[in-house]
Amino acid sequence: MKTVNQSFLAFADRRFRLSGRALIENGHPYFVPTDGLQAQADQWPQGYLSMSHYDYLGLMHHPATTGAAKAAIEAQGTGVGASRLVGGERLAHRALEEDLADFLGVGGVLSIISGYLTNVSVIGLLCGPRDLVLVDELSHNSIMVGARSCKAHVETFAHNDLDDLERLLREHRAEYGRVLICTDALFSMDGDITDLPRLLDMKDAYDAWLLLDEAHSYGVLGTTGRGLCEHFGEDPNRVEVAIGTLSKSFASSGGFIAANADVIEWMRFCLPGFVYSVGLGPSTVASAHAALRLLRSEPDRVTTLRRNSQYFLKRAAEAGLDTGTAIGEAVVPILFETPEDCVFVAEALMAQGIYAPPVVHVGVPKDMPRIRFFISAAHSPEDLDRVIAAVEKAAQAATALRRRMSAE
Numbered sequence: 001m002k003t004v005n006q007s008f009l010a011f012a013d014r015r016f017r018l019s020g021r022a023l024i025e026n027g028h029p030y031f032v033p034t035d036g037l038q039a040q041a042d043q044w045p046q047g048y049l050s051m052s053h054y055d056y057l058g059l060m061h062h063p064a065t066t067g068a069a070k071a072a073i074e075a076q077g078t079g080v081g082a083s084r085l086v087g088g089e090r091l092a093h094r095a096l097e098e099d100l101a102d103f104l105g106v107g108g109v110l111s112i113i114s115g116y117l118t119n120v121s122v123i124g125l126l127c128g129p130r131d132l133v134l135v136d137e138l139s140h141n142s143i144m145v146g147a148r149s150c151k152a153h154v155e156t157f158a159h160n161d162l163d164d165l166e167r168l169l170r171e172h173r174a175e176y177g178r179v180l181i182c183t184d185a186l187f188s189m190d191g192d193i194t195d196l197p198r199l200l201d202m203k204d205a206y207d208a209w210l211l212l213d214e215a216h217s218y219g220v221l222g223t224t225g226r227g228l229c230e231h232f233g234e235d236p237n238r239v240e241v242a243i244g245t246l247s248k249s250f251a252s253s254g255g256f257i258a259a260n261a262d263v264i265e266w267m268r269f270c271l272p273g274f275v276y277s278v279g280l281g282p283s284t285v286a287s288a289h290a291a292l293r294l295l296r297s298e299p300d301r302v303t304t305l306r307r308n309s310q311y312f313l314k315r316a317a318e319a320g321l322d323t324g325t326a327i328g329e330a331v332v333p334i335l336f337e338t339p340e341d342c343v344f345v346a347e348a349l350m351a352q353g354i355y356a357p358p359v360v361h362v363g364v365p366k367d368m369p370r371i372r373f374f375i376s377a378a379h380s381p382e383d384l385d386r387v388i389a390a391v392e393k394a395a396q397a398a399t400a401l402r403r404r405m406s407a408e
Helices: 006-018 034-039 063-076 091-104 115-126 141-148 162-175 196-205 228-232 261-270 282-297 300-318 339-351 381-407
Strands: 108-112 132-136 153-157 179-184 209-213 241-245 255-259 331-335 370-374
Touching (some): 063 282, 091 108, 091 241, 091 255, 115 241, 115 255, 132 162, 141 179, 141 209, 153 162, 162 179, 162 196, 300 331, 339 370
Parallel strands (some): 132 153, 132 179, 179 209
Antiparallel strands (some): 108 255, 241 255
8 A cells, every 4th residue: 555755754854843843742722613612611610711812893703793794694695605706706796895985094905815915915916036025023923924925135134223224225225116014013923012103114115115014003003093004194095005804903804905096906817816716705805894884883892802812911020920011912822941931821811711812933043932922802801801910820830840850
């Protein structure tokens, strides 16, 4: 009986080991069926609590979003069956995109089946061998992959260090035809933001373009959740391309591009990730559009999210926990000295009904393990107090254990 090539298996095994497999060989907190945890919530005195989901505005289970999804399936089925270009689209596709564009104050929006694919595909469309892509070193992996696969020359600049970015522009701008600067608006691993006003002035001065990933900032930043531009009072039309997602504040799935109307129309016919992918399913579109309507009609959800986030950051500081550069806007990491400490704390939280997996090795530098806490407008102050108290106690126990083991 023939089997798979052994060199392939050896390759996979080696790469897994390099990615930190040893940390999870004796059990791990990943891929937990969270619906199962929810069903067993009564096993914990204070119930089950998720701190690991992007439901920033608390809309994933709102009757309006779930009801819209159910109605769309009943009316249109479970999928659209083809790429929108070759198989046609639904009225709901354009309705969502036009409403999003109006909400964000831009010329147009194009939705795509995958948020990850959105960055990869857009960067590849915009840049080629004679171009330069400058990327914040802590940008999302989808930006990194898109930049490195588009055949352009790629340079990274130090995280949120616009002096370093300007140095690269000054030294290299004249060598390339087009220059694309890529960065996150709200960084999903660190919870900090980029200095958009200076970045906009800089890209204009050097005739560069800006791709701004607003995946974690739409629905979060700004008084009404319109993102980093609203946060800083900047015109969103100064940003060449903004990338959004429907999987966070909009309680659904998929990605979207916000840009000039003519740019969006070009992408409808030429963006590979859109042309060669199936359109968003009816329930996805309907639930996202319902979430957008709720955001527009209930902006206090953004205020509640901000209040909760600031409270969590304050309580973490009072407990002596390291939150790095987080500013207290939806994403607040707590950093640990070692990966082992990080995993220990995550397991201690899970034992108390709090789901918040560790982030070690893959996704962050080896010496900066953390647990990311995603704050929601649906969380109560009591929920947040519960989490901080549990982390503080577990972190102290992890430190004591590590010191005892090193002394033996």
